[in-house]
Amino acid sequence: MLRSMYSGISGMKVNQTKLDVIGNNIANVGTTSFKVSRVRFQDMLSQSAGKASGPALNTGGVNPKQVGLGVKLAGIDTVVYQGMMQPTSRNLDVAVDGEGYFMVAKGPRTFDNTSLVVDANHELSGSSNLSIMYTRDGSFILDTEGNLLTSDGYRVLGYSVSGNGMKPTGSGAGAASAVSSSIDASGNIIFVDADSVSGTASNLKANDGLKTLRIPEKIFVGSGTGSGAIQKRIISFSIEKDGLIKGVVEGGQVAVLGQIAMASFKNPAGLEKLGGNLYLNSANSGNAVVRSGIGTDPTKDNSKGYGDMLQGMLEMSNVDLAEQFTDMIVASRAFQASGKMISTGDEILQDIINLKR
Numbered sequence: 213m214l215r216s217m218y219s220g221i222s223g224m225k226v227n228q229t230k231l232d233v234i235g236n237n238i239a240n241v242g243t244t245s246f247k248v249s250r251v252r253f254q255d256m257l258s259q260s261a262g263k264a265s266g267p268a269l270n271t272g273g274v275n276p277k278q279v280g281l282g283v284k285l286a287g288i289d290t291v292v293y294q295g296m297m298q299p300t301s302r303n304l305d306v307a308v309d310g311e312g313y314f315m316v317a318k319g320p321r322t323f324d325n326t327s328l329v330v331d332a333n334h335e336l337s338g339s340s341n342l343s344i345m346y347t348r349d350g351s352f353i354l355d356t357e358g359n360l361l362t363s364d365g366y367r368v369l370g371y372s373v374s375g376n377g378m379k380p381t382g383s384g385a386g387a388a389s390a391v392s393s394s395i396d397a398s399g400n401i402i403f404v405d406a407d408s409v410s411g412t413a414s415n416l417k418a419n420d421g422l423k424t425l426r427i428p429e430k431i432f433v434g435s436g437t438g439s440g441a442i443q444k445r446i447i448s449f450s451i452e453k454d455g456l457i458k459g460v461v462e463g464g465q466v467a468v469l470g471q472i473a474m475a476s477f478k479n480p481a482g483l484e485k486l487g488g489n490l491y492l493n494s495a496n497s498g499n500a501v502v503r504s505g506i507g508t509d510p511t512k513d514n515s516k517g518y519g520d521m522l523q524g525m526l527e528m529s530n531v532d533l534a535e536q537f538t539d540m541i542v543a544s545r546a547f548q549a550s551g552k553m554i555s556t557g558d559e560i561l562q563d564i565i566n567l568k569r
Contacts, residue, residue: 215259215281217557222282223550226253229285230543237531238540245348245489246529247290248536254286292480295530297522306350306451307527310519312474312503313491314350316366317342321359321424328369328422330502334514336422344369346475346500348527349489358428360457360472364488370425370455371418371471371505416456418471418505425470431461453520454506474518475500 230251240246262277297307308314319342327340336344345366352368353361360368430445446459446467455472477483482497493500504513 214557214560215279217554219280219282220550220553220557222256222284223553224547226251226283226285227543227547227550229288231540231547233288234536234540234543237536238533241529241531241533243489243529244351245295245527246531247292247295248529248531250289250291252286252289253283255280256282256284290481290483290485291530293530295528297525298528299525301524303449303451303523304352304354305524305526306352306472307522307525308348308350308474308519309522311476312518313346313348313476313480313500315344315369315422315473315475315500315502316347316362316490317344317369317424318366319343321367329420330422330504332512334501334504335499336502338421342367342369344500345486345490345492346483347489347491350521351526354427358426360425360427362488364490366490367424368472369422370457370473371421372423373456373468373471373506374417374419416468417507422473422502423470425457425472427457427459427469431459431467431469451521451523453522454515455503455521456506471505472521473505474503474521476503476518477501 233249233251237248258278258280260276260278262274264276265274267273294310297309306314319340327338328336328342328344329338331337347362349362351363353363355361355365360370362368427449428446430443444461444463444465446461449457449459449469451457451472455474457469457472459467459469461467477493477500478498479496482494483491484494484497486492501514503518504515506515508515
């Protein structure tokens with residue numbers, strides 16, 4: 213049979229795959245934080261019809277004579293550049309402006325920082341029953357317990373933040389000599405006052421491990437749930453650029469409820485897509501490098517290498533429709549041309565058969 217027919221078949225196969233990828237890109241033009249994919253081709257093995265020879269006494273060199281045997285798929289790449297920011301005015305929507313992924317988990321909730329510890333290399337260590345995934349989709353929701361979740365119910369991970377001996381400015385039964393915003397084993401948050409969580413505060417410190425973040429309806433103002441604690445309702449909350457979640461309680465005081473964690477990868481294009489805007493690290497993406505929490509020793513702090521979290525915004529898809537439609541035209545014409553090559557080969561075979569009447 214003619215080699216050109218099989219080359220045409222290979223061309224139809226790879227261009228069909230390219231059209232599949234383009235169709236998926238166009239379908240996800242409105243998907244939050246979607247990253248566009250592209251297809252790359254490479255030629256297949258070539259059959260040698262003549263070897264190359266060097267210059268001789270009476271003649272010059274001769275190039276090799278090779279016949280290509282078609283095309284094959286070289287790879288399908290994920291293009292991870294940032295999409296456009298879309299304002300939503302929703303306080304649970306968070307976009308990442310720059311490098312980084314949110315860390316979400318499926319499994320038993322945890323209010324402590326002992327199972328998922330961030331080591332000196334900013335990688336997770338320890339044992340945990342949580343299945344950790346990554347996303348740039350910051351369209352979060354809350355459940356009835358106040359757990360911060362993705363739209364599919366996966367729990368958002370972060371740090372608890374301690375006040376390191378700070379005192380509330382008020383006095384009375386609710387005042388404490390040393391306070392912290394960590395969530396205890398019962399899920400109770402201990403109070404930190406407004407003066408202690410200003411943008412220039414240097415005495416806030418994140419714990420070394422990750423936990424389930426929670427924005428409850430009420431918190432205990434004081435040193436815990438004892439006789440000196442007063443339960444107050446959270447009337448609003450905000451998410452800072454560094455991921456700090458601050459809740460405003462009755463009376464205008466502010467409590468630090470935690471800090472949203474972020475991760476980055478040596479090769480983010482190597483992440484495996486799980487669907488639902490979720491990714492899983494693969495053998496080629498490398499392990500997740502976790503962003504340092506607030507109050508980390510400056511010699512070990514890597515937070516400057518990550519993007520800002522923007523509340524009330526979402527990152528949109530990075531699909532360029534003009535580019536996709538152009539690629540679709542090229543791929544469809546290449547598919548038609550490959551099909552025409554097969555029909556042309558068929559006509560040639562028919563002529564050969566008709567030589568014998």
